[in-house]
Amino acid sequence: MRKTRTKNHPPRMISPVNLSVQHRPLKGALLRKIGGVIDTGRFILGPETQALEREVARRSGARFALGVNSGTDALVLALRALNIGPGDEVIVPDYSFIATASAVMLAGAKPVLADVEPETLCLDPRQAEKCLTKRTRAIIPVHLYGQPADMTRLRKLARSTRIPLIEDNAQALGATWQGRPGGALGDLGCLSFFPTKNLGGLGDGGMVLTNSARLAARVERLRQHGENPKYYHHELGLNSRLDEIQAAALRVKLKWLSRWNSRRRSIAGQYNRAFQDLPLTLPQVRPGATHVYHQYTLRLANREALQRHLREHGIATAIHYPLPMHAQPMLAPLAPKSRRFPISTRAAREALCLPVAPELTDAQTRYIIQAVRAWFRA
Numbered sequence: 001m002r003k004t005r006t007k008n009h010p011p012r013m014i015s016p017v018n019l020s021v022q023h024r025p026l027k028g029a030l031l032r033k034i035g036g037v038i039d040t041g042r043f044i045l046g047p048e049t050q051a052l053e054r055e056v057a058r059r060s061g062a063r064f065a066l067g068v069n070s071g072t073d074a075l076v077l078a079l080r081a082l083n084i085g086p087g088d089e090v091i092v093p094d095y096s097f098i099a100t101a102s103a104v105m106l107a108g109a110k111p112v113l114a115d116v117e118p119e120t121l122c123l124d125p126r127q128a129e130k131c132l133t134k135r136t137r138a139i140i141p142v143h144l145y146g147q148p149a150d151m152t153r154l155r156k157l158a159r160s161t162r163i164p165l166i167e168d169n170a171q172a173l174g175a176t177w178q179g180r181p182g183g184a185l186g187d188l189g190c191l192s193f194f195p196t197k198n199l200g201g202l203g204d205g206g207m208v209l210t211n212s213a214r215l216a217a218r219v220e221r222l223r224q225h226g227e228n229p230k231y232y233h234h235e236l237g238l239n240s241r242l243d244e245i246q247a248a249a250l251r252v253k254l255k256w257l258s259r260w261n262s263r264r265r266s267i268a269g270q271y272n273r274a275f276q277d278l279p280l281t282l283p284q285v286r287p288g289a290t291h292v293y294h295q296y297t298l299r300l301a302n303r304e305a306l307q308r309h310l311r312e313h314g315i316a317t318a319i320h321y322p323l324p325m326h327a328q329p330m331l332a333p334l335a336p337k338s339r340r341f342p343i344s345t346r347a348a349r350e351a352l353c354l355p356v357a358p359e360l361t362d363a364q365t366r367y368i369i370q371a372v373r374a375w376f377r378a
């Protein structure tokens with residue numbers, strides 16, 4: 001039921017992502033590449049994966065890139081490569097997708113939750129510092145929604161404490177910090193190619209980036225049953241490799257990433273200009289950073305009402321994330337009762353993500369703007 005009639009009324013629901021529209025112009029190229037993989041008969045860690053690793057490494061300014069099964073596995077492998085396991089603590093932001101914390105637990109270590117910055121909702125370096133103990137073995141900043149965390153402060157903290165930094169760059173491939181791409185700013189960087197990420201495959205996939213030959217060799221061994229050479233197993237590893245069909249598809253899509261990220265930025269810019277005068281918190285970009293808007297996240301007290309209004313006007317929105325980590329049933333036992341997380345707690349109540357995927361048309365963007373503004377006028 002649509003109450004308000006607006007111009008450019010789209011016939012169907014506008015969803016946060018529409019992968020069939022995204023893939024329409026690529027379908028021929030994707031099918032050709034997949035056919036090529038079928039013809040070679042090599043499906044795991046073959047030439048497509050190697051080429052993708054080279055291409056992503058070059059774009060990220062990393063010396064090494066290793067294709068793995070998922071972003072979650074990329075984090076687990078990065079932690080394992082640093083010998084992190086039982087008895088160790090790893091600092092993670094209290095506001096992120098669960099995988100940032102579950103990867104720490106899958107590696108056998110304990111995630112220590114730190115609150116986020118009010119402006120960007122990325123890990124607050126001051127809060128991270130307060131969480132340091134003798135057991136801290138790594139810090140995992142998340143480049144949330146597509147913008148790098150405060151890598152200036154975090155790198156300084158890491159240097160002064162000699163604690164490694166693992167970037168969770170699952171949402172921010174293509175974003176930069178002081179002109180340098182995220183993912184190679186710490187000791188290891190982790191990417192996800194989950195289909196809805198800025199660069200998504202046709203299934204699961206991920207990658208570990210590093211400038212360290214030693215860590216790269218370790219990840220390479222760990223992703224393949226701790227094996228080197230074949231059938232000689234040095235340590236307990238995983239079966240976590242990128243497959244050739246995903247790598248081939250990702251190579252086709254990688255060529256579009258810059259254009260898609262520009263498009264996301266352009267849509268976000270239109271939203272920013274149109275919503276400037278409204279009583280809500282718009283996404284803020286840290287000086288010196290570029291944002292690739294994996295999500296365009298508004299914050300407002302009565303988001304459910306706006307969400308309902310938009311749904312009634314054919315616009316689906318998303319809430320990333322409805323719970324801070326410390327309130328997740330899975331993590332609650334780990335969060336010390338004495339620690340407060342005012343910023344992430346509030347963000348979880350207020351965040352509302354508007355569609356910002358590159359396949360959104362100008363007409364749809366204008367329509368969303370009108371619908372948001374109409375709600376505030378009512």
Ligand SMILES: *Cc1c(COP(=O)(O)O)cnc(C)c1O
Pocket residue numbers: 070071072073096097099100142168170171191192193194204205206
């Ligand atoms: C998507 C995501 C992951 C996990 O990636 P998968 O490929 O889904 O395993 C990790 N961290 C963040 C912040 C993510 O958004």
